[in-house]
Amino acid sequence: MYLRRINVLILFCSLGVLGISCDRSQQFSEPLPKVVDFNFHVKPILVQNCYLCHGPDPSSRKAELRLDTYEGATAALKEGGHAIVPGKTSKSNLVQRIYNEDPGQIMPPPETNLKLTEREKALLNKWIDQGAQWKEHWSFISPETKMDLEDPNAIDFLIGKQMEVKGLEKVSIANKNSLIRRVSYLLTGLPPNPKEVQKFIADTTKVAYNKMVDVYLNSPAFGERWARHWMDLVRYAETKGHEFDYTITGAWKYRDYLIRAFNEDVPYDQILKEHIAGDLLENTRENKETGVSESSLGTTFYVMGEGTHSPVDVRQDEADRIDNMIDVTTKTFQGLTVSCAKCHDHKFDPITAADYYALYGVMESTRFSPVPADVGKDKKLAAKELVDLKTYMRKLVASKWSTAKNSAENAELAQNTAVATTNKNYTLIGDFRGSDFDGWTSDGFAFGQRSTLGDPIVDPATGKLLGLQDGKASSKAMGMGIFGALRSPNMVLDKDFIGVRALGQNSSIRIIIDNFQLIQNPIYGGMDQRVNTGNWNNFVFNVAAWKGRKAYIEIIPGGYDRHIYNLPEDAYIEAQYAIAYDGEWPADMENGISLEQVNDNWATLDISPYKVKMLNEDLKKGKLPLNFPEFKPVVDSSQQLANRLKTDSFFNGIYDGYGIDSPIFNRGNYKEPSEEYIPRRFLSVLSLGDSVFKSEGSGRMELAEVMLNKDNPLTSRVMVNRIWHHLFGRGIVETVDNFGLQGKLPSHPELLDYLAVKFQNDGWSIKSMIRAIVTSETFKRSTLRNDLLANKDPNNIYLASFPVRRLEAEAIRDGILVVTESLDSTMYGPPVATYLTEFMQGRGRPGKSGPLDGEGRRSIYLEVRRNFLEPMMTTFDRPIPFSTFGSRNVTNVPSQSLILMNDPLVEQQAEIMAGKLLEKGLVSFEEKVQWIYIQAFSRLATSEELEKASNFFDMLRTMEGKADASDNQELALWKEYCHSIFNLKEFIYLI
Structure with a gap:
């Protein structure tokens, strides 16, 4: 049927009997653009009306026609003709079909319930007439701008340009009280201090607003506010969730890192x-x-x-x-x-x-x-100096033994008589008895970058040389209680067992299968073994259940307790080799050492294991000098350097x-x-x-x-769009996390590209970008809207006025603490434990609840436990941390009102505010109400609001039993009033 329609259309077109006028000029309320752009004018029409039958999905495609690609749209149709002939509307079947009034021929077909507007038809017609220029998706084209990047009015010009096209007129600038409250909340997440309000209002200079903006940009609270925005993107949490909600080691250090980064720009x-x-x-x-x-x-x-x-x-x-x-x-x-x-x-x-x-x-x-x-230049320098000292000691020994080689040279004979390894039931994964780590990686400081083979063993009390160390990987290479990890290359498990010959104390050997870290019973407990023995022992891991999986071995001083890493001061571990094998532990492993290297370098004592053995025998026989007076100060210095390498502070990171x-x-x-x-x-x-x-x-x-x-083309665009979103409540691209074909088109594409280019040109400065936006006239506009704006731009996409927006959960809670003068502005540090209600039950529940008020700290410092999320935060739409949320939901549900009315924190803070009020020594009723309004709304109450307050108190006093006889009635009354203030729309909205 579909193909027959096309055949009929082609026939009719060829006979010229459709009678469609070539003159399709028409006046529209919004004029057609001079140049029709494929991405912004044409593609949305095709996506909405054509892709269902002529899009990327072959299962629903009809007539073998694709309109989602240039090649498909301009290809010859099976029955002749072309859907689109660039520059020739009269020969483009698409144009003929969209203007056809025959129900059997019109596109989209009536049964789809889709219909093009006259303007949409005109856009398609004009686009084809202009050559049907096809473009790749807009966000994959690098941003460009013709605007002067230093023009302070560029943002307002580009916003105004779109308003003019839409027939909109801007509203007036907001009053100073509203502006400082807006800037303070959006830049710091806190309401302004009354003194700051007074100072700003009193400043009548032209630079007053910009000076006020800089105050909040430079406030320490700025980093706390903008770090929290970023934390939504990276699904920030301090626990892992699942059944037992294990702690993520040092997650809060990342939070502090973000705060510092934003504050330092x-x-x-x-x-x-x-x-x-x-x-x-x-x-x-x-x-x-x-x-x-x-x-x-x-x-x-x-x-x-x-x-x-x-x-x-x-x-x-x-x-x-x-x-x-x-x-x-x-x-x-x-x-x-x-x-x-x-x-x-x-x-x-x-x-x-x-x-x-x-x-x-x-x-x-x-x-x-x-x-x-806590690794910085000091630790890196200490590690280098420690390595240099060890090298010095080796060279000192070499210089005094340079003529005492006779016995040692006999080691070659010993090498040649070593028993050859013939057992084939094992694979050598790593052998540290030579001078290197056999392809393993050493991270941190503990193991250094080579084995201990040939290192002098010195009596720390006398400096006397006791011998040379055998080859092994040792976390004591730098000292005990120093962090480091030795990891094998990746391997595919093909044997039943992995074995590591090791000794040590308070340390661990772990088999990491498919990068899995939360090792514990009932399945994986055997993959993490503690090492607490002073004798060489064979540590065996049964990996038969995971044959064919990739894995690596991790040898590490310290260990995990409930998945939190700890490093005791006496922790160390040493390993000789690691093997994979079937059956029994190979009996000939002691003879399995690599014997290829026989040439020695006496300058560095990079010698073979058997020569170390012979030298140690000569030392015992007194054939080599033992006294090195120079060693005592070196040993002392080494210990001091080792102490500088110690740390007790960790975070979960990567290598x-x-x-x-x-x-x-x-x-x-x-x-x-x-x-x-x-x-x-x-x-x-x-x-x-x-x-x-x-x-x-x-x-x-x-x-x-x-x-x-x-x-x-994406990196700068995405970030400036996020900044715009956080300031206006809606991004220039509304789908802030999706710039792909399913994402929304930018409302102001020229503005987005201008900001993206300016962002890079200004050295990627986030504060500079924020300053440029908040000092624009667009940002300073009032939230008041007239009927014209409400009808023409109901969603305020084109920003003729500033959008009314609700505060985020953290800003509401922190705002309450500020106005009640209860906020503790202490920055950084471990999180404040979650306040646990009786309804917060389940596995992983902490044994002890945190304080109701979170110790008065800002919300960013409250613990984020995945299984025990703070009810006030989730009720006011803080996202559950499982993926990226660049744009929070903004809901309006009854539970939010219930929180503000019944939450024990809100009630507690209302009473605190009332108590603070009564301590101020204010005499008149009006003075007290005005103090509350300045605290809560950064403005004075109107006469009407004063009258409502008076009526509210009259109502409270007449309510039977409202004030408990045992309570201070005055405190109880003002508590109720303060509580009501927290429930006003103006308290939780920027209006």
Whole structure:
């Protein structure tokens, strides 16, 4: 039937009997643009009205016609003709069909209940007439602007340009009281201090407003406010959720890192690099006060996801974790829903499954680990000096023994008589009895970068040489109680057992299967063994159940208690070798050492194990000198340096692993991998330079660089749109986390591109961007709207007035604490424990509740426990932390009113405010009411409001039994009034 319609149409067109007028000029309330743009004028029409039958989905496509691609839209139709002939509307079947009035010929067909407006028809007609220029999706085109980047009126000009097209007129500027309240809340999340209000109102100079803005931009509270915005993006929480809601070590350090970064106006490109690859930066950013490196803290966002302990299928668990990491990373920094390509090519965006699994390999190559939180230049310098001292000691021994080699040279004979290893039932994973780590990676300071083979053993009391150390990996290489981790390369488990020969105390050996970290019973408990023995022991791990899975070995001083890493001062671990084997522990492992290297370098004592053995025998026989007076001060200095390396502060972070390329999982099922492995790279649609990452590690550094490539069209756009969203309550692109084809079009595309270009030009300064926006006239407009605006722009998209917006949960709670003078402005530190109500029950419930008022601290410092979320926060729409939420829901539900009326915190604070009021010594009723209004609303009460307050008190006094005889009646009355103030719309809205 469909093909017959096309045949009939072609016939009629050829005979010229349709009688459709070529003159389709028409006047519209909103004039047609001079140049019709495909992305902003044409594509929305096609998507809404045509894609159902002529879009990307082949299962619903009709007449073999595609209108979602240029090639498809301009291709010859099966029965002749073309849907679109650029520049020739008379030969374009699409034009003929949309203007046809025959129900059997018109498009869209009547049965779809879709109908084009006359303006939409005219746009399509004009676009084809102008050449039907097709463009790739708008967000994949690099931003450009013709505006002067230094023009202070650029924002208002571009906003005004759109208003003129829509026939809108701007409203007046808001009054000063409203402006300072607006700026204070949106920049700091707190209401302004009455003294600040008074100062601003009294300042009549032209620069008064800009000066006021700078005060709040430079307030410490600024970082707390904007850090919380960012925390929504990275699903910030301090526990893992699932059954037992285990703590995420040091999560709050990441929160403090964000606050400092926003307050210091760290450039956004630096923030991005620190999040994606902060652990890999050569030049790290230091904390200005402590000198500690900040950069690696950014990577904590990777580990903020929910965590399942003892999953039955650990490989599926890894796939789910990586999927969440990809989803959060790409939404946060690129505004794209890349995870939609997990099971197949993205249905709407030009993102392939290969793109997804290229990023999957990047995340799979990343290893999770506790990271010392206090590493800075001092510790790095101490580590270098300690290595230098050890080298000095080795060279000193070498210089005195340079002529005493006769016995040692006999070691070659000993080597040649070693028993050859013939047992084939094991694989040597790592052998540390030689001089190196056999391909293993050493992170932190403890193990250094080589084995202990040939290191002098010195009596710390006398400095006397006791011998040379055998080869082993030792966390005592730098001293006891120093953090470090020794990790094997990735391997595929193909034996029943993994064995590690080790000794130590308060330390651990762990088998990390498919990057799974929450190791515990009932399934994985055996994969984490504590080492507490002073004798060499064989630590055996039964991995038969996980054959075919990838894994690596982690040798680490200290250990985990309920998944929180601890490092006692006496912790150390030493290991000789690691093997994978079947059956019994190989009896000949002691003879299995690598004997290839026989040439010695006496300058560094980089000698073979058997020569160390012979030298030690000569020492015992007195054939070599033992007294080195120079050692005593060196030993003392070494201990002092070792003490500087100690730390008791950690956070869950990451280290780079070995590069892994992933296959594509058919329909997202890891059990059905493709034969082809996808090289690690970025999204192919962006085509930014050499796409394949060359790094032998994860490729995260390259990922950060490609996101910041000057030709990347997304990074700056996405961030400035987020800033705009937080200031106006709606982004220029409303779908702040989705700049793809399913996302909304920008309401002001020229403005978005101007801000994106300006952002980069201004050095990625977040504060500079905020200053530019809040000092615009657009931002300063009143919220008052007339009937014309309400009818023409009901959603206030074009900003003729400032949008009325409700405060976020944190701003409401913190605002209450400020107006009651109860806020403790102390910054940073561990979170305040969650206040537990009787209804907050379940596994993982803390044994002790936190205080009702959160110790008066700002909401950002309250603990975020996934299984025990704070009711007031969730009621007022703080998102549940499981994925990226760049835009919070703004609901209006009865439970919000109930919270403000009945929550014990609100009642407590109302009583505190009443008590503070009565302590002020204010005499008249009017003075008291005015004090409350200035505190709560940053303005004086009107005469009408004073009258309402008086009536309210009269009502309270006449209500029988309202004031308890045992209470202070005056306090009780004012408490009720203060409580009512918290329930007014103006208290929780910016109006």
